[in-house]
Amino acid sequence: MSRGPWARWVGLLSAREAPESLALLRVLLGLCMLHAIGSVAFTGTWALVWVDASDGGYKEMGELPWLVAALGGASRAVIGGLIAAGLTAAISLTVGLFSRLSAFALLQIFMALGDTNPHTGGSYDVLISNALWLLVLADSGATGSVDARIRARWRPSPPPITVPAWPRYLVIGQLLTMYASTGLQKVSASWVPGGDLSALYYILQQPTWQRIDMRWAAPLFPLTQLATLGTWLFEVGAPSLLLVLWMRRTRARPGRLRALSNRLRLRDLFIVVGLAMHAGIAILMEVGPFSFVSMALYAALLHPDEARPLFDRLLRPFGRAPRGKTAQTGQD
Amino acid sequence: MTAPPSPARPARGPWPQLRAVLVLLHVIAVVLGALPAPSGGMSRAAWRDPTVQDEFDAWRGKLAALGWSMSPEAFEEGLWTLGSELMAVRSRALRPFKHYYRYAGTTxxxxxxxxxxxxxxxxxxxxxxxxxxxxxxxxxxxxxDWRQSQLEQDRFRSALFRYSWPNYSRSYGQFSRWVAKEVAIDYPEADAVRLRWFKYKTLSPEDAGRGLEPEGEFIYIKTLPTVRGEPRASQAAPAPAAAPTPQVQP
Known part of the structure; x- marks a missing residue:
């Protein structure tokens, strides 16, 4: 007898899987955070953007985030202390020491810093905070972490490790929500099909986000038109990946569309196109850590069995991988 | 590669049900929050910018081609009303999740x-x-390249982008005063600073291909006396960022 939608929802969220995908996400996001905070700290920009005008910053900060207010305001000492704590938490998250706690501390510190001066942030702040919250909910330190090493000392022969899969599903959902939302808000006549598709060309000419003068792109205008259309379709169509993933998960069932989707490896195509898009943005534009954080979230699109070789390669320079025996699971 | 799907562990006890409710609420909060809305774009002053006006004209032209002609004023007023109502509905819909967005970072x-x-x-x-x-x-x-590592760091690029719009004039003023203080430290002989924005129309691919230079004008020009004060410990004796190149005032 088939189950109702609620029972299926409960069942979906009860699934467990090997921990490598979430562990890979944890390491990549931790590295992104080191860059996100470190690049502000080591260029001296922090004192300009987050410190109140009364203590050397440029802006009289208005309503402060609760953490900054609780610590006494946006002074150099408070902001400097938060940056040091943030860098420590980022390192701690990367190596998987108190993983959930590190993610939570990093989230609160990062939000406190970013919200102190909302004029100096962007959508990457929102993407980072959402991803960190999902790492608070996830057991991302179950393998390849100091946490796992500590647990292994207590239990030398533990059963194969599995973790709840639903936080990974939520990361996928967040990524697709971001794409769909930004795509639907690209309402300029130069973005949408039927227009002149000049959006990307002119965005590349905006001095704020340029790495270099982009007038050399003029002869490539038709290519930028193609990229404009491709970007818009990719973003607006991103939610359809849920259907692709569902058909991948239920690949044993009959159906022509399912068979075609799996034969064309549409999920792999999505990953390749998405990563290429973000790499292009990172090369051509200065938009902070946005591209790197977005690419880090793609770890959630990998099944743990696919993430495992990547994760092992990432840990290889650090000697014997600090991971317990992880389960081989079959859920997509 | 992946093995065939295996059934999830049977759900027992109240936790799976509670978890399903909480995750569903999270999903609702995320989807509602992500629905398109003109937040941050509802500024009459910003709407007067030629970029926005060109965009309005393009859409008015498309609607006219579909047989729905209207004046620029009527089009703008209609958009303003629609945007305002949408924002009001959105605000009500998101209110129950306000604290979740704020404290869990799920905006x-x-x-x-x-x-x-x-x-x-x-x-x-x-x-x-x-x-x-x-x-x-x-x-x-x-x-x-005075203070380039700070002023062109990606975070401050966001601020610079905003401050060239009229609805951020107060913060632009604060930034100008900061510049007046910092220039006094780095260029002790300077008695005044001037900030100005060169606003121009980006070149079309054809014009860029012909090697033309963008034409524009300086706007939001602010001239302030430098502000002498006690140098901070970290900047007690800085060298000038670069040897100044005299330049005739345009």
Whole structure:
């Protein structure tokens, strides 16, 4: 007898899987955070953007985030202390020491810093905070972490490790929500099909986000038109990946569309196109850590069995991988 | 590669049910928050910018082609009313999740490059010594590089983008005063600073291909006396960022 939608929802969220995908996400996001905070700290920009005008910053900060207010305001000492704590938490998250706690501390510190001066942030702040919250909910330190090493000392022969899969599903959902939302808000006549598709060309000419003068792109205008259309379709169509993933998960069932989707490896195509898009943005534009954080979230699109070789390669320079025996699971 | 799907562990006890409710609430909060809305774009002053006006004209033209003609004023007023009502509905829908967004970092704000800025502006900062102005910073230019590592760090790029719009004039004023203080430290002989934005129309591919230079004008020009104060310990004796190149005032 088939189950109702609620029972299926409960069942979906009860699934467990090997921990490598979430562990890979944890390491990549931790590295992104080191860059996100470190690049502000080591260029001296922090004192300009987050410190109140009364203590050397440029802006009289208005309503402060609760953490900054609780610590006494946006002074150099408070902001400097938060940056040091943030860098420590980022390192701690990367190596998987108190993983959930590190993610939570990093989230609160990062939000406190970013919200102190909302004029100096962007959508990457929102993407980072959402991803960190999902790492608070996830057991991302179950393998390849100091946490796992500590647990292994207590239990030398533990059963194969599995973790709840639903936080990974939520990361996928967040990524697709971001794409769909930004795509639907690209309402300029130069973005949408039927227009002149000049959006990307002119965005590349905006001095704020340029790495270099982009007038050399003029002869490539038709290519930028193609990229404009491709970007818009990719973003607006991103939610359809849920259907692709569902058909991948239920690949044993009959159906022509399912068979075609799996034969064309549409999920792999999505990953390749998405990563290429973000790499292009990172090369051509200065938009902070946005591209790197977005690419880090793609770890959630990998099944743990696919993430495992990547994760092992990432840990290889650090000697014997600090991971317990992880389960081989079959859920997509 | 992946093995065939295996059934999930049977759900027992109240936790799976409670978890399903909480995750569903999370999903609802995320989806509602991410629904398109003109947050941050509801500014009459910003709407007067030629980039926005060009966009309105393009859409008015498309609607006219579909047989729905209207004046620029009627179009703008209709958009304003629609946007205001949408924001009011959105605000009510998101209210139950306000604290979740704020404390769990789950805000959804994905208005990224909604339209190309066809009339961007680049910041120039000049200092004056002995009555002669010289340029010390030009946004995006390789030459004058006063405080470039700070002013062109990606976080401050966001601020610079905003401050070339009229609805951020107060913060632009605060930034100008900061410049006046910092220039006094780095250029002790300077008695004044000037900030100005070169606003121009980006070149079309055809014009860029012909080698034309963008034409524009300086706007939001602010001239302030430098502000002498106690140098901070970290900046007690800084060297000038670069040897100033005298430049005749345009």
């Amino acid at each position: 959804q704000s994905w208005r990224m490059f909604v339209a190309p800025h066809r009339y961007p502006a680049r910041l120039f900062i000049d200092a004056r010594e002995d009555g002669v102005w010289f340029n010390i910073f030009e946004e995006g230019a390789p030459g004058p």
